[in-house]
Amino acid sequence: MAVPPNAPDADLVAAVVAAGDRRAFGALVVRHQQAVRALLLRLTRHSTLADDLAQETFLKAWTRIGSFRADGSFKAWLCAIAYSEFLMGARKARASQRLADGRAAEPGETSTPPGPGGERVDLDRALAELGEEERTCVVLCYASGLSHSEAAQVTGLPVGTVKSHVSRGRAKLKLWFERKEAA
Amino acid sequence: MTRPEDDFDAALSGLFDDAAPPAHDPEFTDRVMARLPGAERWRLGLLAAAALAGGAVASVQAAPLVEGMTIVLQDIGTVAAGAVGGQALAMGIASAVALGLTLILSWRELGLRGRVSSPAAFAAGC
Numbered sequence: 473m474a475v476p477p478n479a480p481d482a483d484l485v486a487a488v489v490a491a492g493d494r495r496a497f498g499a500l501v502v503r504h505q506q507a508v509r510a511l512l513l514r515l516t517r518h519s520t521l522a523d524d525l526a527q528e529t530f531l532k533a534w535t536r537i538g539s540f541r542a543d544g545s546f547k548a549w550l551c552a553i554a555y556s557e558f559l560m561g562a563r564k565a566r567a568s569q570r571l572a573d574g575r576a577a578e579p580g581e582t583s584t585p586p587g588p589g590g591e592r593v594d595l596d597r598a599l600a601e602l603g604e605e606e607r608t609c610v611v612l613c614y615a616s617g618l619s620h621s622e623a624a625q626v627t628g629l630p631v632g633t634v635k636s637h638v639s640r641g642r643a644k645l646k647l648w649f650e651r652k653e654a655a
Numbered sequence: 656m657t658r659p660e661d662d663f664d665a666a667l668s669g670l671f672d673d674a675a676p677p678a679h680d681p682e683f684t685d686r687v688m689a690r691l692p693g694a695e696r697w698r699l700g701l702l703a704a705a706a707l708a709g710g711a712v713a714s715v716q717a718a719p720l721v722e723g724m725t726i727v728l729q730d731i732g733t734v735a736a737g738a739v740g741g742q743a744l745a746m747g748i749a750s751a752v753a754l755g756l757t758l759i760l761s762w763r764e765l766g767l768r769g770r771v772s773s774p775a776a777f778a779a780g781c
Binding site for chain 1: 663664667668670671674677678679680681683684686687688690691692
């Protein structure tokens with residue numbers, strides 16, 4: 473019997489694992505594509521690149537879905553794959569940039585911003601002020617809505633470190649917005 | 656009464672919400688589904704056809720084999736051969752081997768299905 477597309481994640485995952493149910497996987501893609509794409513968009517600040525990485529994320533999820541443990545959140549599991557794809561992509565990009573002997577691009581200068589709108593640009597500029605791990609933890613917790621422990625699973629960092637990154641990142645963002653208002 | 660930290664948290668969450676996450680894109684789902692490794696049913700069909708063809712060839716060639724096996728079985732297992740008949744026993748063994756081979760090949764085929772990873776296509780402009 474086919475699993476309805478509105479079934480819980482666990483049921484859809486079980487159908488994919490048991491029978492390679494492509495419709496069930498399609499329902500998971502429909503359900504989580506926005507979260508994955510939004511996460512990667514915030515991390516890469518490049519919409520086309522974010523969508524490419526999101527596709528790779530779901531393809532990896534298809535091949536590795538047997539390793540998903542039902543006691544965790546499927547969204548957090550997907551975010552972990554997405555973050556891993558982002559890191560691999562960033563490493564490759566850094567390597568090719570070194571090979572090309574190009575100068576390091578300022579964040580947001582060469583990338584396409586997510587879209588028009590002052591708040592979006594402000595947020596991206598503010599996020600660019602954070603360190604990579606701080607930005608990742610802030611994005612995971614505030615944009616993707618993950619808990620500190622889920623963000624720790626995604627990044628492989630201890631929960632305490634995630635909390636510190638979120639706290640420091642949050643403080644930097646607050647300062648950035650305060651300075652902007654004062655200016 | 657809310658603390659300033661809570662206010663900022665709410666404002667920050669609001670900023671992320673307002674920063675318009677990418678809209679749901681049906682084409683994105685289509686692209687992902689199109690890139691999933693296929694079920695490759697034709698390969699399973701081909702495998703079954705090959706097994707049937709092999710069985711047919713084997714059945715034509717079975718007579719000398721059965722004769723030889725019967726002789727061997729008569730030597731090593733006259734009791735077993737006597738109980739079920741040498742020819743039946745030989746055919747049973749041959750069938751079991753063919754069945755086992757088919758199961759192994761089918762299992763490998765099904766096991767490999769969905770385990771093929773796609774090459775990463777990372778845009779050069781990161």
